[in-house]
Amino acid sequence: VLHNDRVEDWFDELKRRRVFRVLTAYAVFAWLCLQIVDVLSDALPVPDWTLTATTVALGVGFPVAALLSWIYQITPAGVVHDSNTGDGIIVDRNRLVHYIDLLIIGILLVVVVFLSFGRVFPVLGESEEVRVAVLPFENVGGDKENAYLGEGIADDIRARLYEIPQFLIAARSSSRSLAKQGLDIRAIGERLGVNHVLEGTVRRAGDQFRLNVQLVDVDSGFSRWDKSYDTSLDEVLDLQNRISLIVASELHVALTRETRESLARNATDDPIAFDLYLRARNYLDRPSTEENLERARLLFLEAIGHDRQFALGYAGLCRTAIARFRATGDTKFVEPAQEHCQKALSLDTGLSEVHAALGELHTLGGKLEEAVIAFNEAISIDPRAVDARSGLASVLARQGRLEDAEAQHILAIELLPANWNGYNRFARFLLAQGRLDEALSNYERSIDLAPEFAGGYNNIGVIYYFKGEFANAAEYYDKSIALNPGRAAFSNSGYMYYYAGNFEKAAEMFGRAVDVASADYRLWGNLADAQRFAEASKDVSGASYAKALELVDLQLDIDPTDTVALSMRAWYLANLGDSDATEAALTRIYAQDLNDSENLYVLALVHTLLGDIGSAQAALTKARELGFSQVVLDATPEFQQLNQ
Numbered sequence: 316v317l318h319n320d321r322v323e324d325w326f327d328e329l330k331r332r333r334v335f336r337v338l339t340a341y342a343v344f345a346w347l348c349l350q351i352v353d354v355l356s357d358a359l360p361v362p363d364w365t366l367t368a369t370t371v372a373l374g375v376g377f378p379v380a381a382l383l384s385w386i387y388q389i390t391p392a393g394v395v396h397d398s399n400t401g402d403g404i405i406v407d408r409n410r411l412v413h414y415i416d417l418l419i420i421g422i423l424l425v426v427v428v429f430l431s432f433g434r435v436f437p438v439l440g441e442s443e444e445v446r447v448a449v450l451p452f453e454n455v456g457g458d459k460e461n462a463y464l465g466e467g468i469a470d471d472i473r474a475r476l477y478e479i480p481q482f483l484i485a486a487r488s489s490s491r492s493l494a495k496q497g498l499d500i501r502a503i504g505e506r507l508g509v510n511h512v513l514e515g516t517v518r519r520a521g522d523q524f525r526l527n528v529q530l531v532d533v534d535s536g537f538s539r540w541d542k543s544y545d546t547s548l549d550e551v552l553d554l555q556n557r558i559s560l561i562v563a564s565e566l567h568v569a570l571t572r573e574t575r576e577s578l579a580r581n582a583t584d585d586p587i588a589f590d591l592y593l594r595a596r597n598y599l600d601r602p603s604t605e606e607n608l609e610r611a612r613l614l615f616l617e618a619i620g621h622d623r624q625f626a627l628g629y630a631g632l633c634r635t636a637i638a639r640f641r642a643t644g645d646t647k648f649v650e651p652a653q654e655h656c657q658k659a660l661s662l663d664t665g666l667s668e669v670h671a672a673l674g675e676l677h678t679l680g681g682k683l684e685e686a687v688i689a690f691n692e693a694i695s696i697d698p699r700a701v702d703a704r705s706g707l708a709s710v711l712a713r714q715g716r717l718e719d720a721e722a723q724h725i726l727a728i729e730l731l732p733a734n735w736n737g738y739n740r741f742a743r744f745l746l747a748q749g750r751l752d753e754a755l756s757n758y759e760r761s762i763d764l765a766p767e768f769a770g771g772y773n774n775i776g777v778i779y780y781f782k783g784e785f786a787n788a789a790e791y792y793d794k795s796i797a798l799n800p801g802r803a804a805f806s807n808s809g810y811m812y813y814y815a816g817n818f819e820k821a822a823e824m825f826g827r828a829v830d831v832a833s834a835d836y837r838l839w840g841n842l843a844d845a846q847r848f849a850e851a852s853k854d855v856s857g858a859s860y861a862k863a864l865e866l867v868d869l870q871l872d873i874d875p876t877d878t879v880a881l882s883m884r885a886w887y888l889a890n891l892g893d894s895d896a897t898e899a900a901l902t903r904i905y906a907q908d909l910n911d912s913e914n915l916y917v918l919a920l921v922h923t924l925l926g927d928i929g930s931a932q933a934a935l936t937k938a939r940e941l942g943f944s945q946v947v948l949d950a951t952p953e954f955q956q957l958n959q
Contacts, residue, residue: 345373446483446509449473453516465517467593475559504533507733522548540565548586582627591618629659630669644835646869667697681874686710701727705740735765749942769799781944802832814950821845836866860887882917889924912941
């Protein structure tokens with residue numbers, strides 16, 4: 316009984332001192348604070364630990380509030396220390412009520428602000444979008460060796476902003492290309508179809524940087540936000556994250572906790588590895604010369620040496636190997652590309668771009684079903700992965716699923732309308748279907764977005780040639796060669812001379828293409844075709860055909876179902892006089908599903924050379940039905956007998 320009396324007395328004392336009221340009011344206040352911090356931390360660029368720190372602080376304050384309410388009382392004389400039990404202290408109830416009224420009014424004001432936040436500071440919904448372009452930061456330090464840094468920092472910020480669902484980010488290559496044209500912000504924004512442009516400058520002195528960043532409204536041309544930062548190499552990754560958060564805040568985008576965590580995630584925490592990675596990627600983005608690609612490879616390797624868990628470093632090596640294969644046609648680069656892609660995925664299965672690169676490798680190897688799986692995996696990770704969708708479309712076209720392929724190309728363009736490569740790959744698809752006018756408009760859009768893309772001018776030249784507009788074709792071929800004297804430009808110029816009957820000049824141009832990419836079987840075959848009719852080089856055409864046959868066999872080791880390689884192999888064998896091997900090659904080709912007009916054109920050439928005019932006519936008829944250019948057919952010297 317004595318024990319119960321003591322508990323009851325203590326409980327009464329707690330009530331007298333109003334501890335329960337204080338703790339109840341504190342609990343309501345703490346809950347309201349947490350709700351406010353939770354909402355505002357998603358909309359404002361505050362550290363990720365803000366909510367946790369607030370919770371801990373309020374938790375620590377709970378016993379402090381209880382202790383203070385026990386020790387102090389509000390009296391007519393003010394707040395006084397209460398060290399005794401009983402009724403020794405007269406409580407000023409009016410003042411207490413006054414304080415409670417003030418507290419209630421304060422809480423109500425906070426609630427009003429809390430509820431009206433979305434109206435005063437409008438926030439984009441998840442279904443809304445804002446279009447942003449991130450231009451390469453200008454290097455103002457004067458040291459050309461640091462030029463990569465401005466592009467690298469901009470690329471990292473672009474990649475982080477891409478993680479925000481409401482942001483539609485203009486393609487990296489298109490943004491870079493237009494920035495180099497010297498256009499003003501409004502012109503760049505209009506051509507890219509964006510509402511805002513983020514630009515800046517960077518100056519480096521040793522490991523120290525000064526970044527000036529501004530977010531510009533395209534419609535008005537005025538800056539919405541600008542700031543200067545002094546930072547070091549060790550801190551640049553965190554700074555890039557903070558800039559992306561501020562951009563989101565300025566454009567009224569509320570970020571979920573998952574998105575904020577994704578933005579804060581770094582590919583590597585080693586600043587030296589990151590710096591080397593930026594250098595390597597800069598070389599990879601340059602024209603695909605042997606020197607640039609080799610320097611990129613060595614820098615990626617050096618970056619991995621600093622961080623063995625750097626998945627993007629291995630992904631860079633994979634992309635470099637693929638670029639070397641595409642630039643040279645040399646099959647020796649396929650195996651290391653596969654190894655590096657698999658290594659990157661073993662470190663991080665969530666890299667959409669690596670799955671897309673693996674899809675490209677499977678496509679090159681003729682493993683079309685595996686390619687579809689890889690591209691779909693990339694799309695499942697990132698539904699906005701337009702390169703993966705374009706790659707998937709190419710595979711679907713090879714499988715004869717033309718409607719599905721076209722749908723994927725169109726979707727890729729709709730998802731990222733400022734991506735030059737989306738139009739470029741769709742134009743290539745349309746060209747294969749013989750839809751020349753549609754292909755031309757898409758190629759023109761691609762060079763409008765990427766004026767420095769030499770291949771775009773070359774491709775337009777091809778279309779004009781197929782349309783019989785030879786002056787226009789020559790003009791665009793010359794533009795392509797002026798921008799990048801690569802194998803495609805030389806090769807297509809060689810075609811133009813070949814079909815015009817100038818075989819000596821054609822042999823010269825094909826020879827220059829071979830000098831650029833000596834492992835490409837098609838270039839050796841083209842050279843042999845021109846040499847066969849050129850008086851000065853007729854005797855060496857056999858050696859060129861033999862070299863083409865050697866290289867095409869290497870390609871077929873990688874992809875035994877490559878119908879282009881199979882048809883070209885039959886053509887080389889026929890020109891080398893091996894009729895039995897040619898017939899065997901034809902049997903192998905016709906076992907494939909032939910729906911490509913170019914393959915049928917080559918098969919018609921083979922049948923003509925073998926004297927099988929009926930089969931040649933049948934192949935040409937089907938090629939015409941699939942849209943092959945009649946201009947080229949009329950100009951092909953081997954078909955003169957058929958025309959007669």
